[in-house]
Every structure is written in structure tokens, then in C-alpha cells.
Amino acid sequence: MPRVVEPQGVEGRTVTRVRYTETDRMGVAHHSHFLAWFELGRTELMRERGCPYGELEDREGVFFPVIHATAAYRAPARYDEQLSIATRIASVRGARIVFEYEISRAADGTVLATGSTEHAAVDARGRPRRMPAELRRKLEGLDA
Amino acid sequence: MPRVVEPQGVEGRTVTRVRYTETDRMGVAHHSHFLAWFELGRTELMRERGCPYGELEDREGVFFPVIHATAAYRAPARYDEQLSIATRIASVRGARIVFEYEISRAADGTVLATGSTEHAAVDARGRPRRMPAELRRKLEGLDA
Amino acid sequence: MPRVVEPQGVEGRTVTRVRYTETDRMGVAHHSHFLAWFELGRTELMRERGCPYGELEDREGVFFPVIHATAAYRAPARYDEQLSIATRIASVRGARIVFEYEISRAADGTVLATGSTEHAAVDARGRPRRMPAELRRKLEGLDA
Amino acid sequence: MPRVVEPQGVEGRTVTRVRYTETDRMGVAHHSHFLAWFELGRTELMRERGCPYGELEDREGVFFPVIHATAAYRAPARYDEQLSIATRIASVRGARIVFEYEISRAADGTVLATGSTEHAAVDARGRPRRMPAELRRKLEGLDA
Numbered sequence: 001m002p003r004v005v006e007p008q009g010v011e012g013r014t015v016t017r018v019r020y021t022e023t024d025r026m027g028v029a030h031h032s033h034f035l036a037w038f039e040l041g042r043t044e045l046m047r048e049r050g051c052p053y054g055e056l057e058d059r060e061g062v063f064f065p066v067i068h069a070t071a072a073y074r075a076p077a078r079y080d081e082q083l084s085i086a087t088r089i090a091s092v093r094g095a096r097i098v099f100e101y102e103i104s105r106a107a108d109g110t111v112l113a114t115g116s117t118e119h120a121a122v123d124a125r126g127r128p129r130r131m132p133a134e135l136r137r138k139l140e141g142l143d144a
Numbered sequence: 145m146p147r148v149v150e151p152q153g154v155e156g157r158t159v160t161r162v163r164y165t166e167t168d169r170m171g172v173a174h175h176s177h178f179l180a181w182f183e184l185g186r187t188e189l190m191r192e193r194g195c196p197y198g199e200l201e202d203r204e205g206v207f208f209p210v211i212h213a214t215a216a217y218r219a220p221a222r223y224d225e226q227l228s229i230a231t232r233i234a235s236v237r238g239a240r241i242v243f244e245y246e247i248s249r250a251a252d253g254t255v256l257a258t259g260s261t262e263h264a265a266v267d268a269r270g271r272p273r274r275m276p277a278e279l280r281r282k283l284e285g286l287d288a
Numbered sequence: 289m290p291r292v293v294e295p296q297g298v299e300g301r302t303v304t305r306v307r308y309t310e311t312d313r314m315g316v317a318h319h320s321h322f323l324a325w326f327e328l329g330r331t332e333l334m335r336e337r338g339c340p341y342g343e344l345e346d347r348e349g350v351f352f353p354v355i356h357a358t359a360a361y362r363a364p365a366r367y368d369e370q371l372s373i374a375t376r377i378a379s380v381r382g383a384r385i386v387f388e389y390e391i392s393r394a395a396d397g398t399v400l401a402t403g404s405t406e407h408a409a410v411d412a413r414g415r416p417r418r419m420p421a422e423l424r425r426k427l428e429g430l431d432a
Numbered sequence: 433m434p435r436v437v438e439p440q441g442v443e444g445r446t447v448t449r450v451r452y453t454e455t456d457r458m459g460v461a462h463h464s465h466f467l468a469w470f471e472l473g474r475t476e477l478m479r480e481r482g483c484p485y486g487e488l489e490d491r492e493g494v495f496f497p498v499i500h501a502t503a504a505y506r507a508p509a510r511y512d513e514q515l516s517i518a519t520r521i522a523s524v525r526g527a528r529i530v531f532e533y534e535i536s537r538a539a540d541g542t543v544l545a546t547g548s549t550e551h552a553a554v555d556a557r558g559r560p561r562r563m564p565a566e567l568r569r570k571l572e573g574l575d576a
Contacts, residue, residue, distance in 0.1 A: 020331065020341075021324045021464055023457040025201075025511055030453045031210040032183075035176040036309045043308065043368065053308075054368045057169075066175040070214045076270065079457055080331065080342045126220065164475065164485075165318045165468045169311040169367055176309055180453045187452065187512065197452075198512045223313055224475065224486045313489075319498040320467040327464075345457075354463040358502045364558065414508065 011088040012045030015106060018081050028076035034113050035069060038101045041087035042117070045099075051138050060132055064097065064119040071115035075105075082106035092139045095121040095128050155232040156189030159250060162225050172220035178257050179213060182245045185231035186261070189243075195282050204276055208241065208263040215259035219249075226250035236283045239265040239272050299376040300333030303394060306365050316364035322401050323357060326389045329375035330405070333387075339426050348420055352385065352407040359403035363393075370394040380427045383409040383416050443520040444477030447538060450513050460508035466545050467501060470533045473519035474549070477531075483570050492564055496529065496551040503547035507537075514538035524571045527553040527560050 016037060024030040046053050056062045077083060084106045090098040096118060103113045123129045131139070160181060168174040190197045200206045221227060228250045234242040240262060247257045267273045275283070304325060312318040334341045344350045365371060372394045378386040384406060391401045411417045419427070448469060456462040478485045488494045509515060516538045522530040528550060535545045555561045563571070 017331075019324060020327055020456055021462045024452060025455040025457070025459045026207055026209060027457045028209075031213060032176050032179040032453055035179065036307060039176075039308055043305075052368065054366075063170055065170060065172075065217070065220070067217050068215070069175060069217075071212070073209070073211050073213075076209070078342075080340065161475075163468060164312060164471055165320055167313040168308060169313070169315045171313045174309045180451060183452055187449075191512075196512065198510075222486075224479075224484065314495055314497060316497075319501060320464050320471075323464040323467065351458055353458060353460075353505070353508070355505050356503070357463060357505075358500075360500050361498055364497070 012041065012048055013084060013086050014041060014044040016040055016083050016085065018077050018079050018083065020079055023079050026076075028078055031071065031073060034071050034073070034077075034103065034115065035117075037083065037085055037103055038069075038071075038087075038099070038115055038117055041085040041101050041103075042099045044085075045087045045089070049138050049141070051135055056135065060135070061124050062129065062131065062135065063122050063124065063126075065122060065126075066117050067120050068118040069115065071113055073113045075110055075112045077103070077105070077112050083112070084109075089139060090116065092131075092136065095130060097121070097139060156185065156192055156230070158185055158188040158229050158231075160184055160227050160229065162221050162223050162227065164223055167223050170220075172222055175215065175217060178215050178217070178221075178247060178259065179261075181227065181229055181247055182213075182215075182231075182243070182259055182261055185229040185245050185247075186243045188229075189231045189233070193282050193285070195279055200279065204279070205268050206273065206275065206279065207266050207268065207270075209266060209270075210261050211264050212262040213259065215257055217257045219254055219256045221247070221249070221256050227256070228253075233283060234260065236275075236280065239274060241265070241283060300329065300336055301372060301374050302329060302332040304328055304371050304373065306367050306369050306371065308367055311367050314364075316366055319359065319361060322359050322361070322365075322391065322403065323405075325371065325373055325391055326357075326359075326375075326387070326403055326405055329373040329389050329391075330387045332373075333375045333377070337426050337429070339423055344423065348423070349412050350417065350419065350423065351410050351412065351414075353410060353414075354405050355408050356406040357403065359401055361401045363398055363400045365391070365393070365400050371400070372397075377427060378404065380419075380424065383418060385409070385427060444473065444480055445516060445518050446473055446476040448472055448515050448517065450509050450511050450515065452511055455511050458508075460510055463503065463505060466503050466505070466509075466535060466547060467549075469515065469517055469535055470501075470503075470519075470531070470547055470549055473517040473533050474531045476517075477519045477521070481570050481573070483567055488567065492567070493556050494561065494563065494567065495554050495556065495558075497554060497558075498549050499552050500550040501547065503545055505545045507542055507544045509535070509537070509544050515544070516541075521571060522548070524563075524568065527562060529553070529571060 022033045086102045090100045098118045100116045104111045166177040230246045234244045242262045244260045248255045310321040374390045378388045386406045388404045392399045454465040518534045522532045533547045536543045
């Protein structure tokens with residue numbers, strides 16, 4: 001079970017709507033798209049904190065592939081509903097970073113899913129590497 | 145950590161290739177597509193065992209939404225590589241069923257990812273329901 | 289060739305960002321996702337004009353499956369770039385409706401792609417049906 | 433309108449099944465996935481003809497981004513149906529190549545969609561480039 005994202009721990013929040021192409025024949029969003037929404041959450045969190053992920057890749061040569069992911073689904077997300085994605089950094093240790101997520105329906109606050117992703121810092125060839133000091137500082141600041 | 149899918153526990157095996165649209169700018173398959181490949185694995189397993197999932201929905205009114213999913217990524221999947229998806233049923237209890245997966249590179253057997261999905265049997269309105277007796281028998285047979 | 293979406297013909301405009309999962313190993317957004325962005329454009333256009341598409345399906349039993357689509361790609365869309373999607377209704381005739389799109393990079397206005405989709409109004413069983421009078425009025429108003 | 437893919441013009445044929453994640457709340461495959469299936473068709477065609485696309489990119493530095501795409505949808509593709517994808521090369525001129533596709537339901541041969549994609553040969557930086565002579569020979573052979 002992913003740890004619950006406590007309100008006081010919320011570091012970033014962004015919104016999106018469920019796209020038609022994200023629904024499936026069960027009439028609700030397919031479970032795989034929650035991983036894409038988690039990704040939206042961490043993209044916005046990193047941008048807000050001054051380390052946009054695209055620049056990390058392009059300028060620093062640091063990549064954060066996902067090495068572990070979990071998702072717990074509580075209620076369905078429906079077409080065109082506005083979703084609120086809360087994201088926090090749970091830990092930064094060595095070359096590892098863990099993000100936690102909570103996705104809720106914006107209209108009434110119902111929690112639809114929680115989850116987590118663990119990432120390893122690697123270089124362009126996929127070899128583990130240390131995070132640049134400034135990046136670590138910004139990320140650790142996120143968790144303060 | 146998902147339990148390792150032991151060779152003796154492999155119940156179904158299917159293959160697919162990494163599509164171009166499944167790769168991302170890191171040059172490898174995006175992590176979210178492993179959930180779709182897990183789904184391929186359980187679709188084929190259920191077909192082989194005489195309970196094709198589409199017929200469950202259309203004829204029996206039984207749906208198996210995912211309520212929990214995990215994935216552990218060990219090595220990247222590259223464009224056009226053939227993947228081997230091993231799937232087993234780990235447990236069938238009440239209205240819950242758990243599948244476990246291991247995805248390996250067909251060319252050399254390298255394990256790329258393992259994972260699990262837990263499903264709840266529900267009716268067309270999303271209410272929990274018992275699995276039909278015959279379905280349960282077939283599924284429990286899978287685990288024998 | 290889709291007709292160019294002239295500035296004076298722009299009926300709706302919405303924005304989105306290129307997601308990581310939408311990029312491919314060429315380092316840019318995969319061409320198939322432009323169809324999803326076109327869909328975002330018409331979803332927002334219909335919402336603004338008082339006929340949200342989800343309500344059409346759920347309340348009126350009117351569905352608008354795509355029967356023809358075109359896309360002309362001029363320049364790549366890159367990860368995390370903000371896109372501006374301009375959408376207009378090109379024609380409403382009988383049970384047919386044609387939308388046209390122009391997607392540009394928000395930062396500098398460069399046009400990345402243009403396209404069109406043609407839709408047929410059908411009922412829940414896929415049979416052609418007339419559009420409700422009020423819907424037609426709203427849609428024709430769009431084209432005025 | 434894309435030219436119809438005549439049986440005598442079929443150069444390659446491959447099969448796939450409609451995945452659950454490819455369906456939408458209309459209960460059928462979302463139109464955007466046909467572009468991914470077209471891509472499967474040309475991937476297999478190029479492999480059969482001795483020029484696997486991945487090797488073109490990795491060894492020759494030749495990329496074939498899509499510059500124009502069309503799709504005409506005639507009948508819905510449903511979950512788990514086996515699809516047959518017929519692909520032919522319609523023209524190779526200068527740095528441009530056009531593929532045409534016809535997707536049918538394997539069970540009864542019903543044509544579900546036809547379409548085309550036009551590609552421009554470019555280098556890793558996206559600049560137009562000549563196709564290597566051997567590649568052109570193989571591709572022109574395809575059209576013979």
C-alpha cells in the first residue's frame with residue numbers, strides 16, 4: 001500500500017481532465033492512464049521547484065527512469081471529469097527518489113487513486129549516477 | 145515487491161513486440177505500457193482456460209476492474225524487441241483475484257519487469273458481486 | 289489537404305502540454321497523439337458552446353464517431369512544450385459534422401500541424417440518426 | 433480519400449488483436465489507435481523486405497517521420513477481435529515514401545478502415561536527406 005498523501009505533505013497540485021481516448025469499454029478511465037497522470041504531477045512539481053525535468057535531461061544529462069510503481073484504485077474516473085493531482089516527494093536517498101500521488105475528483109474531492117513511483121538517477125547510457133548537488137538541494141528542499 | 149513468477153508457476157505465456165508508439169524520448173518503452181502488456185498476458189491466459197474476458201463482460205455481466213497494481217522495472221524494453229509475457233493466477237478469494245506477471249526479452253530471456261494486478265469482480269454498475277460458480281472453478285483450476 | 293484554419297475562423301482555443309508518455313524514440317511527440325489533441329480541441333469547443341459532448345452521449349443518446357481523419361505535420365512537438373489548439377466547425381450537413389484544427393507552439397506561434405475530422409451522428413447502437421434540433425442550432429450557430 | 437488497397441497490391445500482411453486499453457467508452461476501439469496499427473503494418477512490411485526500421489534509425493541514421501496521414505473508418509473494431517493489417521508501398525519519390533493500409537476483421541474479412549501515411553526521410557537532426565541507395569532499391573523492389 002502506498003502511504004497516504006497527507007494534506008500537510010502536499011507539495012504540488014495540478015489539474016487535468018479525463019480525455020475520451022483515456023476511457024475504455026467499461027465506461028471509465030483505463031487504469032494505465034493513472035501512471036501518465038502521476039507523471040503530470042511530478043512534471044509540474046519539478047517545474048515549480050525550479051528543476052524542470054526536460055532541462056535535467058537536456059542540460060544535465062540526468063534521467064529518472066521509473067524502477068518501481070504502485071497504484072491503488074478506489075473509485076472510477078469518468079470522461080471529462082476534472083482531476084486534481086497532488087504530488088509530494090517522499091524521499092531522496094543516494095541516486096533514488098520516491099514520489100507519492102493522490103488523484104481526486106475536483107468537483108467533490110473524492111479520492112480516486114493513490115500511488116507511488118521510485119526513480120533511479122542515471123546518465124544517458126542508463127548507468128547509475130549521482131544527482132548534481134544543486135538538484136539534490138532543490139529536491140531535498142521539496143521534502144523539508 | 146511482487147512475488148517472483150517461478151517457472152513452475154507459469155500458467156500462460158504470450159508474446160508481443162514493442163511498438164514505436166510505446167517508446168519515449170529516453171529511447172525505450174515508457175513504463176506505463178507494461179500495464180497494457182500485463183493485460184495482454186491475462187487476456188490470453190483467460191482465453192486459454194476457457195473463460196475469454198470479453199465474454200465474461202458481455203454474457204455474464206462480470207467485470208474485473210483493477211484495484212491495485214505494482215510493477216518493478218529491471219531493464220529497458222527497446223523498440224521492436226519481442227517480449228515474452230508470463231502470467232499466473234496467484235490467488236482467487238471471494239470476489240478478488242490476483243494475477244502476477246513476468247516480462248522478459250524473448251531473444252535472451254533477460255527479465256525486464258515483474259508485476260501484479262488485483263481485481264474485484266463487479267457488475268455493470270460497479271457493485272461487488274460473486275463470481276459465477278463455473279468461472280470460479282475454471283480460475284481455481286488455473287492455480288492448481 | 290485540410291483547409292487552413294484562418295485566424296478569423298477560429299472558434300475555440302485551448303492549451304495543453306506535451307506529456308512525456310506522448311514522446312517517442314525520435315525525441316518528439318508521436319504523430320498519433322495529434323488525434324487526441326484534436327479531440328481535446330473539439331471537446332472544449334463543444335463545452336464552450338453549451339453542448340458538452342459527454343452530456344450528448346449520456347442524456348441525448350447521440351454519439352459522434354470519427355469517420356474520416358486527416359493530419360498534416362509541419363514541425364515536431366517536443367516534451368513539455370505548451371501547445372495551442374485552435375478548432376473550428378467547418379460544416380454541419382444532415383447527420384455529418386466536420387471539425388478543422390490547427391496546433392501551434394504557444395511560445396512562438398509556429399504551426400506544428402493542421403487536420404480535420406468528420407463525424408457521423410449515430411445512436412447507441414451505431415445507427416445513423418438526426419441530430420436533435422437544439423444541438424443543430426447550437427452547432428450551426430458555431431459556424432455563423 | 434486514400435486509394436483502396438487492392439488485393440493484388442497487398443505487399444505485407446500482419447495480425448494483431450484489439451487491446452482492452454485501446455477501447456473507449458463507445459465500446460469500440462478509439463480511432464487514434466488505427467494509426468498505431470498502420471505503424472505495425474509498415475514495421476512488419478519493412479522487416480520482411482530486409483530493411484527493419486529500427487536498424488535504419490540505429491545504423492543508417494535515417495528517420496521516416498510521418499508528414500501526412502489519413503484514415504477512413506467504415507466499421508468499428510471491438511475488444512479482442514483479431515485484425516488483419518494489409519500494407520503496401522504506394523510510391524517512393526525522392527525523399528518521400530507513401531504507405532497505404534487496409535485493416536479488416538480477420539473473422540469475416542469485413543474492412544474496418546483504410547488509410548495512408550506519407551513519410552519524409554530525414555537525418556537525426558530532422559534535416560531532409562537522400563535515402564541510402566540500397567534502401568531505395570529494396571523499397572522500389574517492394575512496389576514492383
